[in-house]
Amino acid sequence: MKSFYITTAIDYANGSPHLGHAYEKVLTDVIARFRRAQGDSVHFLTGLDEHGQKVQQSAAKRDISPQAFVDSVAVEFQALCEKLNISNDDYIRTTEVRHKQVVRDIQQSLFDKGEIYKGEYHGFYSARQEQFLQEKDRNEDGSWPEIFGEVSEIAEENYYFKLSQYQDWLIEFLQENPDFIFPKYRQKQVLEFLKEPLNDLCISRPKSRLEWGIPIPFDEDYVTYVWFDALINYLTASDFMEGDTGKWPADYHVIGKDILLPAHSIYWPIMLKACGIPLPKHLLVHGFWTTSGNKMSKSTGNTVNALDLADQFGVDSFRYFVTREMKVGQDSDFSEEQFLNRYNGELAKNLGNLVSRIQNMVTRYSDGIIPAAQVNEAADIEIQALWSHTAVKVVELGEAFQFHKMLEEIFQFLSGLNRYTELREPWKLAKSEEPGAKDLLLTSLAVISEGLRLASVVLGPVMPDISARILGLLGSEPVIEFAGNLDWDFRLEGKSVGEKTILFPRPEK
Ligand code: MSP
Numbered sequence: 001m002k003s004f005y006i007t008t009a010i011d012y013a014n015g016s017p018h019l020g021h022a023y024e025k026v027l028t029d030v031i032a033r034f035r036r037a038q039g040d041s042v043h044f045l046t047g048l049d050e051h052g053q054k055v056q057q058s059a060a061k062r063d064i065s066p067q068a069f070v071d072s073v074a075v076e077f078q079a080l081c082e083k084l085n086i087s088n089d090d091y092i093r094t095t096e097v098r099h100k101q102v103v104r105d106i107q108q109s110l111f112d113k114g115e116i117y118k119g120e121y122h123g124f125y126s127a128r129q130e131q132f133l134q135e136k137d138r139n140e141d142g143s144w145p146e147i148f149g150e151v152s153e154i155a156e157e158n159y160y161f162k163l164s165q166y167q168d169w170l171i172e173f174l175q176e177n178p179d180f181i182f183p184k185y186r187q188k189q190v191l192e193f194l195k196e197p198l199n200d201l202c203i204s205r206p207k208s209r210l211e212w213g214i215p216i217p218f219d220e221d222y223v224t225y226v227w228f229d230a231l232i233n234y235l236t237a238s239d240f241m242e243g244d245t246g247k248w249p250a251d252y253h254v255i256g257k258d259i260l261l262p263a264h265s266i267y268w269p270i271m272l273k274a275c276g277i278p279l280p281k282h283l284l285v286h287g288f289w290t291t292s293g294n295k296m297s298k299s300t301g302n303t304v305n306a307l308d309l310a311d312q313f314g315v316d317s318f319r320y321f322v323t324r325e326m327k328v329g330q331d332s333d334f335s336e337e338q339f340l341n342r343y344n345g346e347l348a349k350n351l352g353n354l355v356s357r358i359q360n361m362v363t364r365y366s367d368g369i370i371p372a373a374q375v376n377e378a379a380d381i382e383i384q385a386l387w388s389h390t391a392v393k394v395v396e397l398g399e400a401f402q403f404h405k406m407l408e409e410i411f412q413f414l415s416g417l418n419r420y421t422e423l424r425e426p427w428k429l430a431k432s433e434e435p436g437a438k439d440l441l442l443t444s445l446a447v448i449s450e451g452l453r454l455a456s457v458v459l460g461p462v463m464p465d466i467s468a469r470i471l472g473l474l475g476s477e478p479v480i481e482f483a484g485n486l487d488w489d490f491r492l493e494g495k496s497v498g499e500k501t502i503l504f505p506r507p508e509k
Helices: 020-037 053-062 066-083 097-114 162-174 184-193 225-231 259-275 307-315 316-326 337-364 377-397 405-422 437-458 464-473
Strands: 004-012 042-049 090-093 116-128 131-133 151-161 203-208 221-225 251-254 282-286 290-291
Touching: 004 020, 020 042, 020 066, 020 251, 020 282, 020 290, 020 316, 042 066, 042 225, 053 066, 066 090, 097 225, 097 259, 151 203, 151 221, 151 337, 162 184, 162 259, 184 259, 221 225, 225 259, 251 259, 259 282, 307 316, 307 337, 316 337, 316 405, 316 464, 337 405, 337 437, 337 464, 377 405, 377 437, 405 437, 437 464
Parallel strands: 004 042, 004 251, 042 090, 251 282
Antiparallel strands: 116 131, 116 151, 203 221
């Protein structure tokens, strides 16, 4: 059986992890966990992009070898994955032998097929962007935009990949596969871009200028251009080149909007096409986190430390916030105030309080044992109906990557469960001498427990730890799969509730 193969972009090793990196990993992890919940066998890849000029420079600045430098950066990025509870099955580093071999094999085969040729380049070059510039890249006043850093005029021979001859094929492919890129409007942008003629892609850098790269197999005086190296990571890790067809083609490459054009939507499909290798099924393009409207990146120093936030409020609260706040595909502004609003209002109050309450009430009114429901009155029927609606919506919205709405639905259900609790007032029923009060009390405890069980199951992909903790508190094992676990069937009857726990403590001042 082919697995559902999903990847993130591989992060540049020339800096430290920030919220943007953290978000992409959480988003991809939510999708991976959601697919596992749906019964898919998932293969989830993430990793580190370790070659290039900037890495060489960062290492030189520290007076260490590039390898020693990327080794230390890899520790930091892998720690981020661990901290965020990312369930990746593999972590690829582009300096690994398995990867260098595949890159060289691909280059050699394209060279043998005549898809790569040697040519002369004369013009301007940005070392910071590792990019050859064209006249159209200049500012109106003739200067070069900031982002290119120092621009120098160079003349050199390099190797070129015949990208341009695939332009018509790519246009046709995109027209025939309108769902290749999510969200759809991004695919229109690519088609718009393809209205201009493509240039062939320079895939080499002379070793005299850049040493830290994968040597070109047919000319050891050159190393591979970073993108031609980095994109291939997805293929390397699938073991497709070793004959394993269990993973490739990838189902989704999850990437940020800045690397769709031209790398993932032009270079990558054409590289694969030229090799005769199947294309990935989809690209999923997310937007950018900004802080007060500014793009967040290392160079502007404008970063919110993701690791600190997760430390302070719990990893699952962080995962919840970024998933709830950002509509996949659009940009979002990160504000600590908004984080605290959601933490206090949605997590601590709506979810956390209800969990404490049920634990408390079952302990006091039912000897710590979740009772059987005794009656089925209007309020009970209504909350079960709300659950049925929620369960359908969760699957529908999750499959459409509308995780912000999926969470909204789950929390509306939790609000419903809170309203039910307020309506029944089990604490009053416990003191009541009225006939039927005891039945209503036990029913309420059974209903609230069951509602919390079901909400916890569907929260699993976003908040795996919180989900397992609530289920544990209700005497249940952690649940991965949705199938067979989303029915309202009072299966907790007779289970003992656990010790009192505060899931979302008040942050220290
Ligand atoms: N190394 C390349 C990707 C190669 S993939 C074959 C790269 N690395 S990166 O470190 O700059 O970015 C890694 C991912 O993080 C990209 O998908 C990028 O879009 C994403 N983000 C970087 N900053 C971001 C935000 N501020 N917000 C959301 N995602 C952002 O590009």
